[in-house]
Structure formats: structure tokens, C-alpha cells
Amino acid sequence: MKCTLMHKRIAVAEMELDDASGFIQKIGTVYAPEHLPVGIPIRKGLADKAALNEWWLDRSIPASRSGIREALETLEITSTKMLLSRCYGLSLSDQYWICPEGLSLTWDSINFFDNDFSEDVGDVLFGADRKGDGFNFSSPDNTSDGNLKKRWKVINGKNYLVKGGSKPFCQQPFNEVIAVGIMERLEIPHVSYELIWMKNEPYSVCRDFVTGNAELIPAWRILKIQKKNNSTSVYQHFLHCCKALGIKDVVPFLDRMIVLDYIIANEDRHLNNFGVLRKAETLEWLGFAPIYDSGSCLGYDKMPAQIRLEKGVVCKPFKNHHMEQLKLVSDFSWIDFDRLADIGGFIESTLSADGAKEYMDEDRIRAIIGAVKGRIRQLSQLAMRHAPVQTFSTRDDVKENIAEDYNS
Ligand SMILES: Nc1ncnc2c1ncn2[C@@H]1O[C@H](COP(=O)(O)OP(=O)(O)O)[C@@H](O)[C@H]1O
Ligand SMILES: [Mg+2]
Numbered sequence: 097m098k099c100t101l102m103h104k105r106i107a108v109a110e111m112e113l114d115d116a117s118g119f120i121q122k123i124g125t126v127y128a129p130e131h132l133p134v135g136i137p138i139r140k141g142l143a144d145k146a147a148l149n150e151w152w153l154d155r156s157i158p159a160s161r162s163g164i165r166e167a168l169e170t171l172e173i174t175s176t177k178m179l180l181s182r183c184y185g186l187s188l189s190d191q192y193w194i195c196p197e198g199l200s201l202t203w204d205s206i207n208f209f210d211n212d213f214s215e216d217v218g219d220v221l222f223g224a225d226r227k228g229d230g231f232n233f234s235s236p237d238n239t240s241d242g243n244l245k246k247r248w249k250v251i252n253g254k255n256y257l258v259k260g261g262s263k264p265f266c267q268q269p270f271n272e273v274i275a276v277g278i279m280e281r282l283e284i285p286h287v288s289y290e291l292i293w294m295k296n297e298p299y300s301v302c303r304d305f306v307t308g309n310a311e312l313i314p315a316w317r318i319l320k321i322q323k324k325n326n327s328t329s330v331y332q333h334f335l336h337c338c339k340a341l342g343i344k345d346v347v348p349f350l351d352r353m354i355v356l357d358y359i360i361a362n363e364d365r366h367l368n369n370f371g372v373l374r375k376a377e378t379l380e381w382l383g384f385a386p387i388y389d390s391g392s393c394l395g396y397d398k399m400p401a402q403i404r405l406e407k408g409v410v411c412k413p414f415k416n417h418h419m420e421q422l423k424l425v426s427d428f429s430w431i432d433f434d435r436l437a438d439i440g441g442f443i444e445s446t447l448s449a450d451g452a453k454e455y456m457d458e459d460r461i462r463a464i465i466g467a468v469k470g471r472i473r474q475l476s477q478l479a480m481r482h483a484p485v486q487t488f489s490t491r492d493d494v495k496e497n498i499a500e501d502y503n504s
Contacts, residue, residue, distance in 0.1 A: 118177030135320025218247035268391030
């Protein structure tokens with residue numbers, strides 16, 4: 097299929113997609129090189145095909161998404177890549193899309209921020225059978241990232257992301273709410289999550305924080321603009337890339353994210369789980385996106401004894417261990433520890449919600465509260481010590497950007 101890669105209303109490049117595989121076969125004229133996705137190299141007017149393919153295929157639902165095999169069987173397709181062109185690559189997180197040759201589509205008439213989308217794909221992703229007639233593939237669910245079961249839903253005219261948890265404890269939706277409680281107390285800009293129940297299963301719900309006027313560029317794309325040499329730490333490399341792009345206030349944002357992730361023992365803050373907002377038309381950087389996707393934390397997949405001992409806690413995106421990552425923090429003075437005094441009660445009431453007993457027993461709740469309080473204590477001691485900041489060391493650096501796979 098011949099098409100034009102579009103950035104909102106701007107034609108970026110001519111492309112040819114292979115209908116059978118969904119891959120980009122050919123890139124033709126590049127009209128607006130500056131509007132190519134961040135981190136796509138361009139030499140002598142030619143865009144890097146392998147890099148653009150990686151970006152394009154990254155827009156599809158990951159093959160490791162919970163329940164995706166059953167959904168593909170129901171949809172009678174072999175790969176989630178085949179869903180991309182069915183919604184013109186449109187998403188609710190950025191403003192890229194493709195316009196097939198011969199169709200006079202406009203951004204204003206098809207984007208999902210301002211126009212309705214079909215619930216059909218979302219229904220199948222949530223386990224429904226395929227509707228007989230008139231199945232409509234036009235959905236931002238075709239381009240949603242992440243391994244947890246999720247769908248976009250319009251509620252009272254606004255777009256919300258509904259997301260489940262992983263077995264057996266389904267703890268992520270509760271954890272999102274707890275992370276919000278901590279960020280509210282510490283005044284860290286965040287996406288607000290609420291807990292809802294569907295068929296006796298917990299889900300988190302959050303508003304789309306992206307609008308038709310701004311888009312999310314994940315940190316993963318930002319890191320691609322320059323090659324990292326072995327002697328530069330991942331953290332330092334990220335700072336260099338942000339500086340080269342003109343993104344401001346990076347260190348205060350990272351300080352807050354690292355501190356939050358330490359308190360909640362977050363195990364999945366990979367480079368697609370934070371990012372920067374940008375205005376599509378002008379390419380102006382608007383600052384870091386509010387913190388989202390903090391659910392894979394608080395020992396979500398562990399037993400109470402392991403939670404108490406803090407055993408096997410993974411850390412991302414900069415260091416493999418939270419204690420090492422904490423050494424990257426430049427300033428702790430903004431943390432008002434008094435505001436966290438009631439955190440035990442808040443966690444207890446969140447984890448004791450009606451319906452939660454099936455997933456959460458008293459021992460588990462105690463272990464989680466004890467571990468959080470212990471980490472806050474450690475943090476307050478560290479904050480008083482003013483230890484030197486270690487942003488240059490490559491020791492314990494994370495080597496690969498890998499999201500947690502809940503199926504394995
Ligand atoms: N509230 C939101 N508004 C816009 N985009 C979002 C929002 N929440 C998540 N996203 C996008 O959807 C992706 C998947 O959501 P995420 O919460 O990270 O799911 P998972 O826990 O499965 O990784 C994110 O990486 C981000 O690109
Ligand atoms: Mg995620």
C-alpha cells in the first residue's frame with residue numbers, strides 16, 4: 097500500500113507498506129525531515145528504513161500483551177502488526193498517522209482525540225467474541241503499548257485508558273492508586289488513576305493526558321538521537337540527549353521519578369514508561385509528561401516474606417538496583433516527609449477496598465505497608481546525609497530496555 101506518513105496535518109514522507117507483513121518496504125520523498133519521528137536518522141535526504149520500521153512496528157500491540165493470542169484468534173489475524181493500517185496508525189498518545197494513496201482523509205476528520213472510535217477491538221481485547229456483521233477496526237487500541245490487558249473507553253465524552261493487573265494478585269490497579277496518593281503528598285505531577293471493578297476484577301482508569309495539541313515522546317525515542325559510548329552512563333546519556341533537543345528541567349523531573357520509584361519499589365520504569373510532551377505543529381518541547389504507569393511495584397508478583405525482605409526487586413531505567421539509582425538524585429530538599437506520615441493508613445484503606453479480599457490478605461497488606469515505611473525511613477536518612485551524586489559512573493547500569501512480561 098502506498099501512503100503518506102503524516103504528523104497531524106503535515107505530510108512527512110512517502111512510504112510503501114507491505115500488505116502481508118505490515119512492514120515499511122520503501123521510503124520515498126521526505127517532505128518534512130524535522131517531523132520524522134524523534135531518533136530516525138536521515139542522510140542525504142534518505143530516512144533510515146530499519147529505524148523507521150522499528151518505530152512503526154513499535155506502534156503495534158506487543159506480542160507479549162496479556163491475552164493477545166486469544167484476541168488474534170478471535171480477530172482471525174496472525175499478528176498485531178496487521179491492525180496498524182486498519183486505524184491508519186492513529187493513536188491517543190501522539191499525532192502520527194498514515195494516509196493511504198487515493199484517499200482524501202484529513203487529520204480533523206479522523207483523529208481519535210476529536211472523533212469517535214469503535215469499541216469492537218477493545219471488546220475483543222477484553223475477551224468478547226467477534227461481532228458478526230460490520231466489525232469496525234477503527235480504534236486506538238490497535239496502537240496501544242504495554243503488556244497489561246487494556247483498552248481505551250469514552251466515558252462522558254472523555255477518553256480514558258482502562259487497564260487490568262497481572263495474575264495472581266492483580267495488584268497493579270491498586271498500586272496505581274497508591275502511587276497517586278504518594279505523588280499527591282509529594283506534589284509530583286502525575287496522571288490520576290482510580291480503581292474500578294468489572295466482573296469482579298480490579299482495573300485502573302485514567303484520563304488521556306495527551307490532547308490533540310500535544311503528544312507524548314517516550315524517553316526511549318529521545319535516547320535514540322545520539323549513540324551512547326561505553327564510558328557514558330545511561331543517566332548521563334539521557335541528560336546529553338535532552339540537552340541536544342532543548343528539553344528543560346530534566347534533573348528535577350528525574351529526581352522526583354527516581355524517589356517515587358524507590359518508595360514504591362517500582363520494577364518496570366523502562367524507557368517507554370516516562371517521556372516528554374511536544375507540540376506537533378511547532379515541535380516545541382512542553383516539558384515532561386506527568387508520571388504514568390507506576391503499577392508494577394510494591395511486590396506485585398511476590399509473596400509477603402519476599403516483600404518484607406525486598407528480595408529480587410528489579411530496578412529500571414538507569415540502574416539495576418534502587419539503592420544505586422537513588423545515588424543519581426541531586427536534590428532531596430523538596431521532599432516533605434511529614435506529608436507521608438499517614439501513608440500506612442492510606443495504603444491499608446486502598447488495599448482493603450470492597451472486593452479486594454479475593455486478591456489481598458492481611459499478611460500481604462502488612463508486608464507492603466512495612467516495606468514502604470522502611471524505605472521512607474531509609475530515604476529520610478539518606479536525604480539528611482547529602483551523599484555525593486554519582487551521575488557519571490556506569491556501575492550497575494541497565495543494559496537493555498525491556499518491559500516486564502507478565503506471561504513468562
Ligand atoms: N493516560 C494516558 N494518556 C495517554 N497515553 C497513555 C496514558 N497512559 C498510558 N499511555 C500510553 O500507553 C502506553 C501503555 O500504557 P501503560 O500504562 O504504560 O501500560 P502497561 O502497564 O501495560 O505498560 C504507555 O506507554 C503510553 O504510551
Ligand atoms: Mg507501560
